Amino acid sequence: MSPEDTNTIAENLLGQTTGRSTPIRLAVLGILLAAKTALNQQEIEQQATRQGLTADRVTLYRTLDWLVEQGVAHRIASNDRTWRYKAQANLATPHAHFQCKHCGQLFCLEHLQPALLVSLPQGYQLDAIELKLQGTCPNCTLKYAT
Amino acid sequence: MSPEDTNTIAENLLGQTTGRSTPIRLAVLGILLAAKTALNQQEIEQQATRQGLTADRVTLYRTLDWLVEQGVAHRIASNDRTWRYKAQANLATPHAHFQCKHCGQLFCLEHLQPALLVSLPQGYQLDAIELKLQGTCPNCTLKYAT
DNA sequence: AATTTTTATGCAATTTAGTTGCAAAATAAT
């Protein structure tokens, strides 16, 4: 996805939220759209800095929370005890995630859509399904090939 | 499960590990077997104290890591940014988890065994599947019934 | 049985992700 595209998409997505479309929100959402993997706060801050945007750590946390709340980004628990965030043009289609045990990268598998075949025990009310796969990513498969 | 049972099971499980079967490890594993939900370090420490066992926080963290490493306990990322631990008699049968958004309790759904129907994209090597469901638990369903 | 080696535990200090409260800045509404 080209930077112009992500910017346009980010603007469109922000248009669908309640609240203001600020430079920081736009930039962060753009970063989350453009990224190949899900990023944590630190990585997002670094990427923002690279783009010449400085934003306070706290603001980033709040922005990320807000984006998730608004449904234009989603949050996944990473192995390294941080939250990682990702966004895509097609709003929040539920999908699986894959985290590599070697490099730690967290991929969205947009074509793997979790669904429940068996039913839950009595009394449980389901809101969301989280499907996370663990293993070795393509890159590390090559790297650590025997 | 009665306390005697869990103790016996814990001893058996520890027998299958490399490393020593110490009082702390036995007690912690017993707690993880007896618990209805997955517990975090703090809750485990409280439970241990109730049983008259005092163990350093660091030792608990190390014990938990070790139990997971040895495959006699498993670890799930909780919504509250802590790791929660659980063990069962039948060693590490992969199963789904359910976390309640109201009370935060994390349940093991041992009869819900995740399996992948669709195949992964080229190059990804799968080690483990994590299936976590979010929603309202039976207790909170009653509590917050409209 | 005494000594050496290995493994497990405790303690103190540190790291780091994430949060809170409040003031200042920016934007929108009147």
Added chain:
DNA sequence: ATTATTTTGCAACTAAATTGCATAAAAATT
């Protein structure tokens, strides 16, 4: 222009988890 609302920044704080090192306990060796 003025007022009200929302967003951002700063400083201080919380709490989970980690690290390094010394001590204790258990196992292995002589």
